[in-house]
Amino acid sequence: MTPIIETKNLYKIYTDQASEVRAVDDVSLRIAEGEFTAIVGPSGSGKTTLLNLIGGLDSPTSGSLYAGGKDISGLSEKEIIHFRLHHIGFVFQAYNLIPVLTAKENVSFVMELQGRKKEEIKRRAEELLQAVGLGDRMDSRPAKLSGGQQQRVAVARALASRPQFVLADEPTANLDSQSAENLLDIMEQLNRQEGITFIFSTHDPRIMAKAKRMITLEDGKIKSDVLK
Amino acid sequence: MIARLAWKNIWRNRVRSSVILSAIALGLFSGTYIDSFMKGWIVDTVNSDINSHLSHVQIHDTAFLANNDINAFFLRSFVSEPIEAAGLAVSTAYRLILPGMLASANNAVGITVKGVVPGEEKAVSTIENQIPDTLGAFLPDDARMPIVISKKIAEKLKVKLKSKIVFTFQDAQGEMQSLAFRICGIYKTTNGMFDEGNVFVRYSDIFPSTGLPEGAVHEAGVRMADLETCETVAPPLKNLFSTLSVRDWGELNPALSMSMAWMDFFGIIIVGIFLLALSFGIINTMLMAILERTRELGMLSAIGMAKGRIFRMIMLETVFLTVLGSMAGIVLAALVILPSMKSGIDLSFLMEDQFEDYGFGSIIYPVLNAKMFVQMLVLVISAGILSALYPARKALKLKSLEAIRQ
Ligand SMILES: Nc1ncnc2c1ncn2[C@@H]1O[C@H](COP(=O)(O)OP(=O)(O)OP(=O)(O)O)[C@@H](O)[C@H]1O
Numbered sequence: 188m189t190p191i192i193e194t195k196n197l198y199k200i201y202t203d204q205a206s207e208v209r210a211v212d213d214v215s216l217r218i219a220e221g222e223f224t225a226i227v228g229p230s231g232s233g234k235t236t237l238l239n240l241i242g243g244l245d246s247p248t249s250g251s252l253y254a255g256g257k258d259i260s261g262l263s264e265k266e267i268i269h270f271r272l273h274h275i276g277f278v279f280q281a282y283n284l285i286p287v288l289t290a291k292e293n294v295s296f297v298m299e300l301q302g303r304k305k306e307e308i309k310r311r312a313e314e315l316l317q318a319v320g321l322g323d324r325m326d327s328r329p330a331k332l333s334g335g336q337q338q339r340v341a342v343a344r345a346l347a348s349r350p351q352f353v354l355a356d357e358p359t360a361n362l363d364s365q366s367a368e369n370l371l372d373i374m375e376q377l378n379r380q381e382g383i384t385f386i387f388s389t390h391d392p393r394i395m396a397k398a399k400r401m402i403t404l405e406d407g408k409i410k411s412d413v414l415k
Numbered sequence: 416m417i418a419r420l421a422w423k424n425i426w427r428n429r430v431r432s433s434v435i436l437s438a439i440a441l442g443l444f445s446g447t448y449i450d451s452f453m454k455g456w457i458v459d460t461v462n463s464d465i466n467s468h469l470s471h472v473q474i475h476d477t478a479f480l481a482n483n484d485i486n487a488f489f490l491r492s493f494v495s496e497p498i499e500a501a502g503l504a505v506s507t508a509y510r511l512i513l514p515g516m517l518a519s520a521n522n523a524v525g526i527t528v529k530g531v532v533p534g535e536e537k538a539v540s541t542i543e544n545q546i547p548d549t550l551g552a553f554l555p556d557d558a559r560m561p562i563v564i565s566k567k568i569a570e571k572l573k574v575k576l577k578s579k580i581v582f583t584f585q586d587a588q589g590e591m592q593s594l595a596f597r598i599c600g601i602y603k604t605t606n607g608m609f610d611e612g613n614v615f616v617r618y619s620d621i622f623p624s625t626g627l628p629e630g631a632v633h634e635a636g637v638r639m640a641d642l643e644t645c646e647t648v649a650p651p652l653k654n655l656f657s658t659l660s661v662r663d664w665g666e667l668n669p670a671l672s673m674s675m676a677w678m679d680f681f682g683i684i685i686v687g688i689f690l691l692a693l694s695f696g697i698i699n700t701m702l703m704a705i706l707e708r709t710r711e712l713g714m715l716s717a718i719g720m721a722k723g724r725i726f727r728m729i730m731l732e733t734v735f736l737t738v739l740g741s742m743a744g745i746v747l748a749a750l751v752i753l754p755s756m757k758s759g760i761d762l763s764f765l766m767e768d769q770f771e772d773y774g775f776g777s778i779i780y781p782v783l784n785a786k787m788f789v790q791m792l793v794l795v796i797s798a799g800i801l802s803a804l805y806p807a808r809k810a811l812k813l814k815s816l817e818a819i820r821q
């Protein structure tokens with residue numbers, strides 16, 4: 188099976204005058220379609236950096252990076268933004284939503300950026316918000332939603348563009364454990380039922396436990412890679 | 416979709432948006448107000464000169480302008496017929512212009528006599544209104560050999576109403592002619608130079624002594640509906656009489672048209688200062704709006720909003736603010752200025768006497784034309800767009816990564 192993400196000897200090295208930090212140090216990995224993968228490791232181990240590289244938010248110092256069978260390390264900024272819009276869904280730790288738009292408008296927004304049809308946008312936004320359990324809060328603005336509800340809107344938004352995979356950097360970090368588990372359950376369900384590929388990072392052992400594959404980083408290197 | 420988002424974004428910080436909106440509105444309003452007030456004042460001054468003696472357009476024989484030669488006349492019908500046929504003027508007054516000497520028992524002064532048809536003259540100039548009630552009337556029909564002189568000349572000649580004075584001039588054949596007149600009215604205009612040199616008699620009284628052919632006149636004073644009509648009508652009028660000198664009020668009194676042009680220039684300076692202040696206000700507001708949204712803009716770029724669209728969003732936010740503020744300013748200006756254009760702004764409480772001494776009315780009628788409104792609007796919106804460029808470019812430079820890093 189062709190991997191949806193493949194990195195080969197990926198490096199991201201930050202250099203100061205004095206020191207150099209190997210945030211991502213010779214990482215080669217393949218992630219197949221439909222995986223539910225957690226990237227774990229201590230603080231500073233390079234989780235965010237790796238996810239940002241895969242998501243095209245940052246560019247590697249060296250190494251190659253294929254996403255959806257395409258070498259994205261050589262794309263121009265314009266091309267990479269276009270690639271993100273059509274192929275990647277993002278869930279960040281915070282500041283995911285546009286505060287002046289309602290939950291439904293936030294989910295619709297990416298689809299509007301993609302230029303999809305009005306009826307399709309409306310139908311899909313409602314469907315997704317139902318799926319994350321927010322069918323009754325579609326017209327609320329983010330400020331009126333709890334942290335957990337906001338992250339669920341973010342998950343719906345990430346899926347709205349029909350991406351090839353979803354990247355989530357510590358999506359539960361700002362949530363209480365109840366909401367965190369709830370969010371993961373929703374993600375897991377979407378993965379199981381719709382085959383959506385999720386790659387997320389976390390500190391939380393209980394969240395890690397829900398992953399089907401767990402990649403552990405340490406000092407930018409892959410320390411272990413277990414399939415459950 | 417981007418427009419909708421931009422529109423919602425400007426209402427995020429209601430206070431800040433309201434402040435900049437009010438600044439734009441008030442700036443536009445006061446700029447328009449000052450400009451229309453100054454225009455009203457200058458137009459008032461111009462009109463007062465036009466009404467009292469300039470007319471909108473004057474027509475002379477070219478040679479007459481060079482040396483006031485009595486023989487450099489034209490025939491009234493030569494001018495009146497084409498003007499009437501073309502329907503270019505509201506009314507026209509034809510005059511004989513005769514330089515000569517005016518003498519009383521005490522003194523003599525060099526002046527110019529204007530031989531006029533009283534009915535025509537009243538339709539073209541306000542000279543009859545420049546004669547105070549106590550100082551007679553403008554060439555009444557029942558008077559014998561009446562003459563209207565100015566207060567200045569009366570003082571020089573030491574004469575009063577009803578005094579007899581003698582006018583001596585050279586006729587068309589070069590013979591000296593003397594005619595006795597009785598003072599029937601004493602006028603005073605706001606223009607001292609004019610007052611010092613001009614007196615009025617009836618055309619029919621002076622014509623027989625000139626030795627000129629029937630219907631000869633030296634000057635036609637043409638009156639039009641208003642200043643603006645004059646601008647469009649003067650050129651065709653000039654074409655109508657290629658052999659005569661046709662000059663509009665601006666050419667007749669360059670100083671006056673200069674001051675009008677200065678007013679326009681002054682208006683531009685005021686608008687310029689206002690626009691500059693406005694631009695800084697907009698830049699500041701938009702920079703603040705962008706800085707406090709750094710993370711959000713980073714997120715938008717991360718989820719796939721193209722730079723061009725982010726740029727467009729910020730530009731639209733600015734344009735909305737500017738257009739909205741401008742509209743408020745226009746409404747305000749219309750509400751305040753339009754009524755005062757009819758009723759005028761009474762400044763007499765300030766310094767009534769001084770105004771009249773200098774020949775200005777104490778009531779100013781602001782002048783506001785659609786052109787100036789449109790110009791203001793275009794300028795304000797362009798200033799808005801220009802000042803949006805910097806903040807919008809700034810927004811593009813934000814790195815999505817740094818923006819979203821926790
Ligand atoms: N812009 C940068 N400049 C220099 N060093 C950086 C930069 N970004 C990250 N680093 C370094 O790279 C290493 C990996 O950072 P990264 O944020 O990827 O870790 P992380 O695993 O996500 O940590 P956490 O669990 O705290 O989020 C760290 O040592 C960090 O200090």
Ligand SMILES: [Mg+2]
Pocket residue numbers: 234235236356
């Ligand atoms: Mg991190």
